[in-house]
Structure formats: structure tokens, C-alpha cells
Amino acid sequence: MMLKTTTAVVLAGVTGAAFAVPAAADDHESAVSVLHGVPGLTVDVYVNGEEAIPDFAPGTLTEPMMLAAGRYDIEIYADGDDPETAEPALSAEDLEVPGGANLTLAAHLSEDGTPTLGAFVNDVTRTSAGEARLTVRHAAAAPAVDVRAGGSAVVEGLTNPDEQVLDLPAGTVTADVVLAGTEDVVLGPADVNLAEGTNTIVYAWGSAEEGTLDLAVQVIEGLHTPPDGVPSGQGGLADTGALLVLALAGVAGAVVTGRQVIRATARD
Template structure:
């Protein structure tokens, strides 16, 4: 299992993705980057601009884009309330000279922090080759909630997961019986429920939204083609699940804390493995 540490605030500096280049495969093309965007802040529809041009108009909460192929380089990004005139309005969030490295596969998530503050976090997607018969399951805590433990078959496999951390497991393909408990306890918050792990596929689960505003939802992103075939190019498929009963919805709690988006950067790191 790999853990990623908490995000670092961007209050003192513009958003910079240059460090994500370290996560790009050595053989990846330097010409383009694969970028997906998840809007997980309830109640705010926005227009996203890149270098002065509209990239994502009327971007509504709960939307997970298909992967965008962007030329490597630097971008000036600005997010405005939907329909606002960028020549007259101030952006809700702005970041200049954002470095997009070629070969990287990134999902940028606008979501609630642990204390309910809207933030922006880019996650590096692991598109490395999977062993035969295995799938990859990543859990990303992107909701205002305390730390939780994720269990499989009654055993803790993801301990103390906090917002905005992630944890990744590489598992034999099949069905895993999972539940979520309050961190360090046996108190079941939700579940158990069955989670499918597909061979050669990275399944990424995001919890987002506000329990107090009844806006909890679950977003699921899949990246297939990770069997290691020489001609295979990993591709992303985005989708949203019904928020009624998914086992990871326990991660979503707290109220939307304002309409302005604040920026954050997640620094990718590899932690020690657990059995």
C-alpha cells in the first residue's frame, strides 16, 4: 500500500505542477500531458479559463471530465463564476505559469478540505504496469471528515486516511468485501459492501460533497490498459455513482465554507509498504 501525504497550501505561491514530472514514466512522450478535472465543491458552477481561453464552460459540481490531452508547457489558469465577464470580474481562483509536464497523468480535484474550506488538489494517477491478474484500487479522501480506517475482510488495509490523502492497493482481480470504521476503532460507519477490482484497471474512488447540505456524492474514475502490452496506451473513463449507499461516502462530511476556491498542491510521495 502506498500513502500520499497531506497537500501543501498555495497561499504563498501560485499553483505549480512542475513536481508532477517526477511521477511521469521515463519513456513517456514529452509532448502532451493527460489531465482530468473533478468538480467536487457543491453549489458553485464555474467557467475555467486557460491562457485566456475557455477550457471548461459551465463546469458544474459533480462533473468529472474525460481525460484532456494538453500540450506540455506553462498555463495561466483562472476560474470565474459561470457566465462572468473575465474582463470585468475577479477570478475566484487564479494561478499563473502553471507547469504541465509532458507524460504525466493528473486529476485535478476542486473539493472541500477537512475543515470545509474549498481547495484545489492535483493528484498524480499511477499508470504503471500491473502484474497479471491484478488490479489497482486507489481511495482519495476529498471531503470534510475526520480520519477513517478502511477494512477488507475485517482487516485494516488503509489506516488513518485523512483529507486530502490517498492510499493505493494492488490486489488480485475479484470482489473485495470492505467497510469503513472510525480511525483506531471498531465502530463501523458504513458497510460492509462489495468492491470490484478489475484486472489491468486502476479504479480511483473520490468522496466529495457536504453531509450538512445533503450533497454527498461518490465519483469513480477508471484507467484501463495497464496490462503492459507494448502498444497499449492507458485511457481514462470518468463516471459518477449514486450517492445513496456507497461505502466510501462516510468520508464526506461538513458544510461548504464559502464560494471562493483556494488552491492547494499535493506533493506525490511513496510511503513504506504494509502487508
């Protein structure tokens, strides 16, 4: 294939926070999902020389694989090419997978349209009760964009291959993608369900020039936090109505007799 590009992907920047991973149980392995975001090319993905994802079509995403921490060689061949003889369309040597992280390996176009292989670290720290996390990733051959949700820009000036992460109240938002600083809609609008306790990762992929821009969505569940408690009473129980009457009667009696005492005292 003529698409050969070798991208050295160094997974620096895996923060300590990424280690509190519900899905990736320990420090010895990481959850790795693979996204195919290069339009028009079905591929076979080889990991350390073994075919791991055959017939991988654009716009599809794998379930997370648990990979032991270590170094991996990733080679991506056009569907059906023999790795013994063909050149890979894309490859990454010595890709370092840390322990205890949640990653997405994405084959996508760079801003100028060159296929590339990139690794994103997914934020799987817990979300606050009632909130969802929205991650927006620019993985398309397109200029800088703004992402609007409910009419207002929530992400501004995002460029390939950057991302932005926001925690928002859970719910369905109507989102679209516009060229940065303009009203020119390039994607959407679409209703995106930001389910509580998830990291909903939205990728813009494809090529603006070739008219293949699209959205891909990855949802990581299980980041939820329960509410702190259930405050289900206000203290006005009516089966204590008799007590209320007694209390009022007592107060009234005290007031009447108190006035009597004061009046008698005043007469002294």
C-alpha cells in the same frame, strides 16, 4: 464569488515511473482529467483564459485532455460569471504540467471546508497480470478516515488531501469509509469493481458537516499485463495407451527374466 482561494499547485514528485504512460504517449504532453468535487456550485473552467469546461457540475469528471508540457493558468468561475468582470471562485496560476504524466486536477474542499484546487499524479505504471490498482484520495471536508474492503481496513488514517495506492487481486470488493479508528461508517458500503489492469481511483468528496459526503470514481484503463503463458497439458495423453501397455509389459518381462538370471546365478 466569495470562494476565492488561490492555491499554488506545484507538481513536484512526478516520479520517473509516471513516465511509462500508455495513455500519454510522449514526454511532451500529459493526460489531464478534471474532477469537480465542490458541492453545490456549477462552474465554468477556464484554461489560459479560454473556456475549456463550461457548466461543470459537482460530481463530474472529464475525459483526459492531452495538454502540452508547460505552465497553465486555471480559473474557475461560478457558472455564467463573466471572466472580464467577475472574480474567479478558484484559481491556480502557473500550474506546471510536466511531460509524460497522467494527472487529475481536482477542485475539492479542504479538511476545514475551504474550496481548493489540487493536482494528483495518477500511477499508470503497468499492473501485474490478474491485479488491479486501487487509489484512495481524501478530498472531503472530513477528519481522518479508514477505508475498509471486505470488512478489513486496507487504508488507515487517511487525511485530506492525501492518497494511498494499493495493488490488489482484481475483482469486486465491498468497501466502506469509516472515521479513523472507529466503526462509524461515513460512506458506503458500496460494491467497487476493481477491474484487472486498471487504476481505479476513488475520491471521498463533499462535506461531513453538511451531509454532502459522496464517492467519485475515476478509472484509468489499459495498464494490464498479459499472463506469461498457457500451460494447457499434463502429459498423460491416452492415445499413447498402447505404448503404456508395451512399456509395462517390457518392465514386467525384464523383472521376470531378471529374476531368472539372478536365480540361475545364485545356483552357481
